Amino acid sequence: MTHLLDVRDLVVHYGTVTAVDGVSLTLEPGETLALDGPSGCGKSTTALAVLQLRRPDAGEVRFEGVELTSLTERELRPLRPRMQPVFQDPYGSLNPRHRIRDAVAEPLKVQGRWTEADGPTRVAELLDRVGLAPSYGARRPHELSGGQCQRAGIARALASDPRLLVLDEPVSALDPSVRAGVLNLLADLQDDLGLGYLFICHDRAVVRHFADRVVEMRDGRLVT
Numbered sequence: 001m002t003h004l005l006d007v008r009d010l011v012v013h014y015g016t017v018t019a020v021d022g023v024s025l026t027l028e029p030g031e032t033l034a035l036d037g038p039s040g041c042g043k044s045t046t047a048l049a050v051l052q053l054r055r056p057d058a059g060e061v062r063f064e065g066v067e068l069t070s071l072t073e074r075e076l077r078p079l080r081p082r083m084q085p086v087f088q089d090p091y092g093s094l095n096p097r098h099r100i101r102d103a104v105a106e107p108l109k110v111q112g113r114w115t116e117a118d119g120p121t122r123v124a125e126l127l128d129r130v131g132l133a134p135s136y137g138a139r140r141p142h143e144l145s146g147g148q149c150q151r152a153g154i155a156r157a158l159a160s161d162p163r164l165l166v167l168d169e170p171v172s173a174l175d176p177s178v179r180a181g182v183l184n185l186l187a188d189l190q191d192d193l194g195l196g197y198l199f200i201c202h203d204r205a206v207v208r209h210f211a212d213r214v215v216e217m218r219d220g221r222l223v224t
């Protein structure tokens with residue numbers, strides 16, 4: 001059976017520090033797997049290695065059946081849109097000088113899927129899909145609240161038509177009052193689009209509510 005994501009014996013070193021020490025996990029379409037554990041245990045490094053934003057030192061990452069670690073950057077390029085990150089800091093993931101509509105349009109343009117006839121409509125649809133009124137498209141990130149900005153980041157991720165979202169503490173930096181709204185949005189998107197979520201979070205209540213399965217990490221390893 002081909003999993004959406006199949007990670008085997010992943011190892012990542014930073015110099016003499018072994019941040020990830022033999023992590024194996026699988027994820028199916030439409031499923032949320034939470035990665036929980038204390039600060040410094042290697043959760044973010046696992047996320048980066050899955051996305052091939054940090055190339056692992058050993059192990060395999062199969063995404064939709066394709067083994068990524070042996071691919072060159074050039075070979076990875078067509079696959080990258082299908083696995084999108086959403087990071088903790090909503091402002092950090094958007095260029096502060098770009099209007100929201102341009103940030104959401106950029107993946108479409110880079111991937112050759114932009115036309116003047118259809119592109120603006122697609123951007124408006126994506127903003128609507130994440131609960132942002134069209135007028136937000138003209139704003140820049142600092143003119144949005146943290147929750148609105150995270151929604152814009154999610155719209156930008158969706159512009160690539162991903163199958164997998166790697167969500168690294170996506171609501172931890174948000175005001176508690178807006179967290180539930182963003183989590184509900186993520187749940188709706190998963191229902192509609194069948195996205196797989198690798199969800200990094202150390203808030204037990206959120207994990208219990210949101211995840212289908214939870215794996216716990218300690219000192220670079222999964223504990224069972």
Ligand SMILES: Nc1ncnc2c1ncn2[C@@H]1O[C@H](COP(=O)(O)OP(=O)(O)OP(=O)(O)O)[C@@H](O)[C@H]1O
Pocket residue numbers: 014017018019037038039040041042043044045046
């Ligand atoms: N760029 C880096 N260079 C050197 N060491 C790093 C780097 N990034 C992380 N580390 C180290 O690797 C280990 C795992 O860090 P990582 O950020 O993956 O953990 P984490 O579980 O995501 O922590 P947090 O919840 O605090 O984000 C830690 O010991 C950390 O100090």
